[in-house]
Structure formats: C-alpha cells, structure tokens
Ligand SMILES: Nc1ncnc2c1ncn2[C@@H]1O[C@H](COP(=O)(O)OP(=O)(O)OP(=O)(O)O)[C@@H](O)[C@H]1O
C-alpha cells in the first residue's frame with residue numbers, strides 16, 4: 001500500500017514539480033501514470049522509491065512513513081521494489097547477463113539460484129540471445145528490456161516502471177505490457193508511466209493523470 005498525503009516537491013532550482021498530491025495505491029493494483037512531459041510523473045515515482053524526498057506532506061509505504069525511515073533502512077525498502085528507470089541505468093562494464101545477475105547478488109542470492117533465474121528472465125523479455133553483449137552494444141529498446149529484466153529478477157512485491165516502452169516498437173510494447181499485466185495478476189503491484197494512450201486503453205487498470213504537478217484525473 002502506497003499512501004500520499006498532500007505531498008509536494010519543489011526542486012532546489014525552484015521548480016514546483018508536485019503540488020499537493022493525495023492518493024492511495026493498494027497492494028495488487030495496476031496503475032498507469034499519464035501526463036505531459038514535465039508534468040511530474042518521474043518525480044512521483046522517485047518519491048515512492050525515496051530517490052527524492054518531499055518538500056511537504058507525508059508518504060507512507062506498507063505502513064512506513066518514508067520521512068521517518070533511517071538511511072540504512074532504504075535498501076530494505078527498495079528490495080520490495082523492481083524499478084525500471086527512464087534512463088535505464090545499466091552498468092556498461094558488465095554484459096547483459098551480469099547486469100541482471102548483479103541485482104540478485106546484491107540481495108544475497110545463491111550462485112545456484114542466479115544460474116537458474118537469470119536465463120529464465122532474459123528469455124521472458126526476449127533477450128536470451130544478447131546475454132553476452134554489453135548495454136552499449138544494444139538498441140534502446142533492448143537496453144530498456146534489460147532494465148525490465150533487472151527489475152523483475154528478484155520477484156519484487158511492486159514494479160515501478162518509468163516509460164518501460166518508451167523506446168520499443170508497438171508490437172514489443174504490447175508484449176511488455178502483457179508481461180507486466182501477467183505479473184500483476186500474480187499479485188504484484190504495478191505502477192507504469194507511459195505516453196502511449198493506445199496501450200492504456202488496451203489494458204485494464206487505474207489511470208492517474210498528472211498535470212502541472214496535480215492529479216487531473218484518477219479513474220478506472
Ligand atoms: N532534479 C531536478 N532538478 C530540478 N528540476 C527538476 C529535476 N527533475 C525534474 N525537474 C523538473 O520538475 C518538473 C517535473 O519533472 P518530471 O521529471 O517529474 O516530469 P515527467 O512528467 O516525468 O516528464 P517526462 O514525461 O518528460 O519524463 C519539470 O519541470 C522538470 O524540469
């Protein structure tokens with residue numbers, strides 16, 4: 001459960017990215033976040049993952065007030081989250097396999113578990129044949145799918161994806177969204193930022209539209 005109470009975010013530059021957002025997202029929901037460029041969508045996600053802190057208001061995740069948690073507790077919070085960043089954030093010194101395996105090593109998975117799980121996840125996102133390539137040798141859409149594989153690999157209780165289909169052709173986008181939908185049906189909360197209206201209309205789910213830092217629409 002994610003709860004926002006009158007949350008605002010003003011960046012040091014003076015930009016008001018979010019203005020008084022209140023909402024709650026229940027465990028197991030599938031939520032699309034839509035809105036124009038600069039509306040505040042990524043900021044909203046960054047507040048959930050505590051990459052940014054709010055300037056005002058309160059954020060509570062699974063009963064924990066994020067402004068009260070200690071720095072050393074943040075990794076435990078993030079462990080619950082599979083995050084797909086808008087800018088991928090892959091490690092170019094490592095090949096595709098190791099980028100995904102690294103996320104498992106980071107949470108202490110055994111070598112055996114890694115050997116079983118990584119090939120399965122790469123297959124799932126259609127990248128088994130690119131396991132040995134480095135991110136810089138991949139197309140934008142392929143890098144995006146590595147980033148998705150990394151988000152999925154630890155079986156998180158929520159997936160937070162910032163434009164996971166932004167660099168992918170319509171057919172692959174549809175496949176990725178179908179995958180997220182299937183993961184959601186297993187009980188995982190999924191929050192997806194997208195610009196693609198057609199995708200939003202093709203899948204059931206709640207749609208939250210952000211406009212100039214405020215919620216303009218919140219409907220099913
Ligand atoms: N680190 C930052 N420092 C200062 N201003 C920022 C920062 N990040 C975002 N902003 C500003 O905050 C506002 C909201 O940005 P945000 O990244 O949340 O938008 P967005 O809805 O994700 O847009 P896009 O669809 O282009 O990704 C914008 O005006 C942006 O310029």
Ligand SMILES: [Mg+2]
Pocket residue numbers: 041042043086162
């Ligand atoms: Mg963004």
